[in-house]
Amino acid sequence: MTQYVYFFGGGKADGNKDMKDLLGGKGSGLAEMTNAGLPVPPGFTVSTRACNLYMETGGRLPAEVDEQIEKALARLEQLMGKKLGDPADPLLVSVRSGAKFSMPGMMDTILNLGLNDRSVLGLKAKTGNGRFAKDSYRRFIQMYGNVVLGIDKDKFEHELAAIKKKYRAAADVDLDEKALDEVIARYKAVVQKETGRPFPQDPREQLRGARDAVFKSWGNPRAVTYRKLNDIPHDLGTAVNVQTMVFGNMGENSATGVGFTRNPSTGAKEFYGEFLQNAQGEDVVAGTRTPHPIAELQKVMPEAYKQLREITTRLERHYKDVQDFEFTIQENKLYMLQTRNGKRTGLAAIHIAVDFVEEGILTPREAVMKVEPQALDQLLHPIFEPKQRAKAETAAKGLPASPGAATGAVVFTADDAVAWSQKGKRVLLVRMETVPDDIHGMSVAQGILTATGGMTSHAAVVGRQMGKPSVVGCGALHIDAKGKKLKVGGQVVNEGDAISIDGSTGDVILKEMPTSPSEVLQVVAGKLKPEKSVLYQKFEKLLGWADEIRRLGIRANADIPRDAKVAFAFGARGIGLCRTEHMFFAQDRLPQVVRMILAAARGQRGLDLTRRLKDRLKEARGSQTAEIKKELAKVQKEYGKHVADYTGALKKLLPMQRADFAGLFKEMHGTPVTIRTLDPPLHEFLPKREELMVQVAVLRAKGGARNKAEVARKEKLLRAVEELHEFNPMLGHRGCRLGITYPEITRMQARAIFEAAVQVAKKGIPVKPEVMIPLVGHVEELKRQKQIVIEEATAVLGKDGSGVEYLVGTMIEVPRGAVTADEIAREAEFFSFGTNDLTQMGFGLSRDDAAKFLLYYQEHGILEKDPFVSLDAGGVGQLVEIGVQKGRKVKPDLKVGVCGEHGGDPSSIHFFHKVGLNYVSCSPYRVPIARLAAAQAQLEKPVGD
Numbered sequence: 001m002t003q004y005v006y007f008f009g010g011g012k013a014d015g016n017k018d019m020k021d022l023l024g025g026k027g028s029g030l031a032e033m034t035n036a037g038l039p040v041p042p043g044f045t046v047s048t049r050a051c052n053l054y055m056e057t058g059g060r061l062p063a064e065v066d067e068q069i070e071k072a073l074a075r076l077e078q079l080m081g082k083k084l085g086d087p088a089d090p091l092l093v094s095v096r097s098g099a100k101f102s103m104p105g106m107m108d109t110i111l112n113l114g115l116n117d118r119s120v121l122g123l124k125a126k127t128g129n130g131r132f133a134k135d136s137y138r139r140f141i142q143m144y145g146n147v148v149l150g151i152d153k154d155k156f157e158h159e160l161a162a163i164k165k166k167y168r169a170a171a172d173v174d175l176d177e178k179a180l181d182e183v184i185a186r187y188k189a190v191v192q193k194e195t196g197r198p199f200p201q202d203p204r205e206q207l208r209g210a211r212d213a214v215f216k217s218w219g220n221p222r223a224v225t226y227r228k229l230n231d232i233p234h235d236l237g238t239a240v241n242v243q244t245m246v247f248g249n250m251g252e253n254s255a256t257g258v259g260f261t262r263n264p265s266t267g268a269k270e271f272y273g274e275f276l277q278n279a280q281g282e283d284v285v286a287g288t289r290t291p292h293p294i295a296e297l298q299k300v301m302p303e304a305y306k307q308l309r310e311i312t313t314r315l316e317r318h319y320k321d322v323q324d325f326e327f328t329i330q331e332n333k334l335y336m337l338q339t340r341n342g343k344r345t346g347l348a349a350i351h352i353a354v355d356f357v358e359e360g361i362l363t364p365r366e367a368v369m370k371v372e373p374q375a376l377d378q379l380l381h382p383i384f385e386p387k388q389r390a391k392a393e394t395a396a397k398g399l400p401a402s403p404g405a406a407t408g409a410v411v412f413t414a415d416d417a418v419a420w421s422q423k424g425k426r427v428l429l430v431r432m433e434t435v436p437d438d439i440h441g442m443s444v445a446q447g448i449l450t451a452t453g454g455m456t457s458h459a460a461v462v463g464r465q466m467g468k469p470s471v472v473g474c475g476a477l478h479i480d481a482k483g484k485k486l487k488v489g490g491q492v493v494n495e496g497d498a499i500s501i502d503g504s505t506g507d508v509i510l511k512e513m514p515t516s517p518s519e520v521l522q523v524v525a526g527k528l529k530p531e532k533s534v535l536y537q538k539f540e541k542l543l544g545w546a547d548e549i550r551r552l553g554i555r556a557n558a559d560i561p562r563d564a565k566v567a568f569a570f571g572a573r574g575i576g577l578c579r580t581e582h583m584f585f586a587q588d589r590l591p592q593v594v595r596m597i598l599a600a601a602r603g604q605r606g607l608d609l610t611r612r613l614k615d616r617l618k619e620a621r622g623s624q625t626a627e628i629k630k631e632l633a634k635v636q637k638e639y640g641k642h643v644a645d646y647t648g649a650l651k652k653l654l655p656m657q658r659a660d661f662a663g664l665f666k667e668m669h670g671t672p673v674t675i676r677t678l679d680p681p682l683h684e685f686l687p688k689r690e691e692l693m694v695q696v697a698v699l700r701a702k703g704g705a706r707n708k709a710e711v712a713r714k715e716k717l718l719r720a721v722e723e724l725h726e727f728n729p730m731l732g733h734r735g736c737r738l739g740i741t742y743p744e745i746t747r748m749q750a751r752a753i754f755e756a757a758v759q760v761a762k763k764g765i766p767v768k769p770e771v772m773i774p775l776v777g778h779v780e781e782l783k784r785q786k787q788i789v790i791e792e793a794t795a796v797l798g799k800d801g802s803g804v805e806y807l808v809g810t811m812i813e814v815p816r817g818a819v820t821a822d823e824i825a826r827e828a829e830f831f832s833f834g835t836n837d838l839t840q841m842g843f844g845l846s847r848d849d850a851a852k853f854l855l856y857y858q859e860h861g862i863l864e865k866d867p868f869v870s871l872d873a874g875g876v877g878q879l880v881e882i883g884v885q886k887g888r889k890v891k892p893d894l895k896v897g898v899c900g901e902h903g904g905d906p907s908s909i910h911f912f913h914k915v916g917l918n919y920v921s922c923s924p925y926r927v928p929i930a931r932l933a934a935a936q937a938q939l940e941k942p943v944g945d
């Protein structure tokens with residue numbers, strides 16, 4: 001026979017703390033507390049198994065569930081010496097939900113069950129307190145009416161308010177028994193009117209109704225949303241806890257309260273909580289009366305306080321975690337109603353974990369497991385002042401692309417962002433989507449908000465890399481960039497109006513909000529001394545323990561020295577990806593980049609033809625020589641200018657790139673620096689076609705000689721843009737395909753890398769360049785690009801290598817690359833998985849367009865998570881595994897990493913650890929998260945020990 005009901009009471013319980021799946025967190029906690037000899041009011045738990053059956057069968061539970069409940073009830077009645085519904089001395093119970101993971105306030109609770117018109121008199125007689133008895137009954141009708149019978153709360157509140165008005169009562173407690181009788185009569189009339197039936201008087205019917213309502217509440221929208229937000233599976237179900245009521249409202253020697261063994265927002269070691277005398281639990285939660293700080297309990301009920309301190313201290317050591325507890329004191333006798341591991345802020349989590357080690361409660365390994373990696377985020381970014389945030393309304397929600405709180409005046413273009421910030425304004429850049437061209441505006445903005453784009457869109461990737469709070473894909477925004485305004489939910493926001501975004505939640509708030517800076521970040525930036533920040537010291541201590549445990553190396557994706565410096569300070573030991581194209585967007589470079597692009601096709605052709613002819617010339621004899629010379633002159637005439645432009649632009653870019661790379665090498669102090677050759681389609685560096693067309697038309701209409709020249713220049717640009725147009729640029733002329741067709745670009749970049757390496761090495765700073773070729777799908781692509789890199793390396797470093805050791809490797813980001821990784825490994829000295837593109841191509845999901853429907857997919861359970869955020873282990877993950885296995889089959893020691901956005905996502909990090917990657921690379925601000933997640937992965941699944 002399946003056991004559906006688990007009893008607890010009288011010093012022992014059927015369940016224990018390891019039965020969370022079946023009994024829920026609360027039920028297993030009650031069982032555990034009972035077993036530990038704590039003063040827990042007895043009761044029983046109906047298992048999640050019954051809930052799942054209830055959901056599956058549409059409410060038809062097998063008879064054995066009712067039979068087992070009946071038996072448990074009889075046992076409870078015997079233990080308490082009272083009977084449910086007894087008119088003389090009734091047993092009263094509470095009915096509460098309790099899922100495996102705590103979902104605070106998400107499901108409903110019913111108190112005082114067992115009261116009816118007759119038993120309320122029994123309660124009155126037994127307690128000698130008519131007011132208390134009637135108040136309990138009216139509360140029960142209200143809760144039951146709302147939760148089980150589905151009657152709007154306001155209907156009851158309305159009646160209560162009327163009676164309070166009638167008796168001029170300021171608060172509920174001012175109503176006397178007679179007034180409460182009137183409230184009860186009115187409540188019962190509400191039930192009759194709303195349901196067409198009288199309020200149920202049979203306690204067994206009440207119990208069934210309450211049980212079913214709890215089961216049903218698992219599916220209520222609040223609960224569903226909470227689970228989605230917190231990644232809690234929908235098929236767990238909730239248990240139902242039926243427990244003897246104890247009363248904190250039996251007079252001044254009774255009380256009820258909640259507390260934490262440590263301060264859950266700061267982590268300080270202080271007994272933290274509040275209580276109300278002569279009150280029921282819901283009074284504390286509902287906020288109708290102001291509770292007192294728990295320290296005052298010591299004065300009013302010293303014995304109970306002492307016992308509470310003893311018990312909770314014991315509980316903290318027992319569970320090895322901060323406890324969040326509920327208690328009731330009934331006529332000076334303490335009852336523990338609940339205890340569970342307390343939720344805490346990221347800040348508190350760090351303090352608590354480290355303090356617990358210092359107090360000998362946890363080992364460093366255990367402490368490392370206690371902190372949610374994602375929670376570290378809260379320490380690395382500005383946050384809103386919590387009280388103000390609670391008061392502010394969320395106007396819209398987008399994707400939480402880059403964490404942190406930002407507030408500022410709205411601007412709609414990158415140029416405006418720069419102009420406004422030069423005037424000393426704090427701005428928030430709002431765009432439909434950002435493009436590489438916006439980088440200057442992004443870097444001065446407090447935060448970035450876009451209406452479209454997903455978690456690997458430009459704004460998201462760059463926002464994270466810069467550590468800028470960013471919310472992307474906020475579909476509720478209607479942006480009119482030309483008119484410099486936006487509409488959201490019926491409200492208009494004009495340029496200059498203050499708004500705020502929370503990049504950790506995706507919230508958009510239409511007003512200015514105070515923020516406070518991150519202490520850890522101030523230390524990292526050198527603005528605060530480490531010894532002045534206890535938080536920083538503990539942060540580093542915890543991460544130091546993590547470093548000792550983890551097997552995965554941690555690198556950062558950084559393009560510029562400033563980001564590299566942050567990354568190193570956060571503990572990155574290497575750069576896993578430098579996207580060289582990001583440097584091309586700097587204002588002093590873009591003109592040269594455009595010049596290079598405009599001349600590239602013809603320039604490269606001219607170079608190739610010239611080389612070929614010159615080779616022939618070497619072998620030529622007699623009349624052939626003259627012939628070839630003639631041809632050379634022709635080529636020179638036709639292509640000379642393009643060749644000059646192409647090579648001229650590259651020559652100008654070379655020293656700029658060299659300086660970029662030298663900066664990175666210096667900041668990374670001899671750890672490996674992976675530099676990727678040019679990746680994006682070239683049109684990204686040019687203005688948009690539509691914009692150019694408008695500009696040409698406007699200039700033409702104006703006329704004039706100067707404008708004529710400008711028209712010619714713009715038209716040339718427009719032709720180039722049209723020539724470069726691709727229907728599917730993400731699958732087009734990008735990645736190594738660029739370097740293969742325009743080898744001079746790869747050559748220039750390789751030369752810049754090696755010249756920078758020599759420059760820095762000469763200063764005595766060790767360097768480890770790793771040149772990475774993107775988007776390789778066929779070994780031949782890598783082979784050819786590698787040859788160019790080696791030629792340049794040899795030319796710069798000489799035969800002896802000048803003391804610079806370098807590697808040439810490839811990204812694995814095209815599915816074909818992954819499945820032919822054995823062939824590719826013959827040429828590659830390392831692999832780095834580009835899981836952004838691998839997800840895009842493996843799934844066939846455009847990384848720039850998928851946000852539109854990915855949310856729908858998640859809401860409707862097609863996908864659990866956004867695959868651009870958390871690696872799709874079952875699908876794309878297989879490509880990674882195949883790539884690793886095939887690569888290492890050929891080269892057993894092949895170094896393999898990942899540099900897609902997944903490198904900073906804790907659950908993906910667990911996967912990368914499991915499949916044997918050597919390192920993960922992520923944005924600088926995610927480095928601490930990755931360090932901790934990598935340690936947790938090792939503790940959960942040790943490799944190499």
Ligand code: PEP
Pocket residue numbers: 577579679813833834835836837838899900901
């Ligand atoms: C990737 O594709 O995962 C990657 C790191 O490259 P990018 O995001 O620049 O395409």
Ligand code: MG
Pocket residue numbers: 774813834836837
């Ligand atoms: Mg890529």
